[in-house]
Amino acid sequence: MKRELCLVAYSSSEESEPEEADVTLAFYVYVYAAQPSSRKLPTLSASLTGPQHVDNPSLHEGRTRSKPHVDGQYAAHIYASVPLSRSSGLFKLLCKIIESGQTMVPSLHDFWSNDSKPELHISLSRPIYLRAHQREEIKRAVKNVADKSPPFTASFAHVSELINDERTRIFLALEVGAGHHEFATLTSSLTPTLRAIRQQEFYSSPRFHASIGWALLGGKDSVEPPNSSDSTNFTTNMDQPSLSSIRADSSNLSTPTENEYFKVTEFPPTLVSSLNEQYGAALVGSVAKSFDVTELCIKIGKDITRWRLNGA
Known part of the structure; x- marks a missing residue:
């Protein structure tokens, strides 16, 4: 686009400088204005930008984020809730399993x-990450699913061990039998x-489960990922560890330094079989019984919203 050379309107009165001076002055004004400024913009005040987010694993028993914090992005998770009464047979059984x-x-x-x-959580989505404008959209979707879905009865089948996709934690879990x-x-x-908001859908061959215990996974002898092109859950089956078992003494743990936490390299191969042998009958029998699935939940950041299953 053609630029106008004259940046200032000059008077045509007889008291003005000669015409040649006007042209020369206008030229220098133009050249000076066209030069890029070498001055840097001032840094924004912290009151405008807000404090910088810093993850602190010490506040979460050594756990770390699976995905770095991003301003304006909210971690979310859809799940079915299984409330636990501390006086119930199921809760007391879970405490015994953890103690063992x-x-x-x-x-x-x-x-x-x-x-x-x-309460126990049975995951119905992978961890998903939402922008601010997507929060209400996904809430409406979960509510619509809850409105159309009838409540049902489910039960747990056995104890298993699983690890997360990031291979930072290993879990003790109860896998769902009836209700799958x-x-x-x-x-x-x-x-x-989930597809509409460009999030990963759930796994093609899901293993629905409720995690009841966890340990940090790591150390120089951490197990290698299985050779599989398709994960079957947000956690991976570890029933057949590839390395030596963890023992109850200090050799099963990485040695922590300051600000670090004990990490296991794997669960002992006998752990799951031993727990199923001790508590399997109670888990599928009259002690744990079945449980009713009556609501869907979504946790976005720290906020949890719940809807009753209302389908006929």
Whole structure:
């Protein structure tokens, strides 16, 4: 686009400088204005930008984020809730399973010690990451699925061990037996919405489960990922470890330095079989019984929203 040379309008009165001076002055004004400024813009005040986010694993028993924090992005998770009464047979059974597991893996943590109202979560989505404008959209989708889906009864079948996709934690879990088909129907109903907001859908061959215990996974002898092109869950089956078993003494743990936490290289091969032998009958029998699935939940950041299953 053609630029106008004259940047200032000059008077034509007789008291003005000669015409040649006007042209020369206008030229220098133009050249000076066209030069790029060498001055740097001032740094924004912290009151405008906000504090820089810093992850602190010490606040989360050594756990770290699977994905770095991004301003304006919210981690989310869709799941079915299984409330636990502390006086129920199921809750007491889970405490016994964890206590037995800790004799072999001392760094095993449970999920309910700090919760006044403990509950188990059966995942219906992978961890997903939302922008601010997507939060209400996915809430509406989960509500619509809940409105169209009837409540159902489910039960747990056995204890298993699993690890997360990032291979930072290893879990002790209860796998779902009865109710698997109904959970699969729920995840299928959520798939169109997840695709629409460019999030990964649930796994093609899911293993629905509730995690009851976890330990940090790592150390120089950490197990290698299985040779598989298709993960069957957000966690991976570890029933046949490739390395030597972890023992109950210090050799099963990495030695922590300051600001670090004990990490296991794997669970002992006998851990799951031993727990199933001790508690399997109670888990599928009259002690644990079946449980009712009556609501869907979504956690976005720290906010949890719940909807009742209302389908006929």
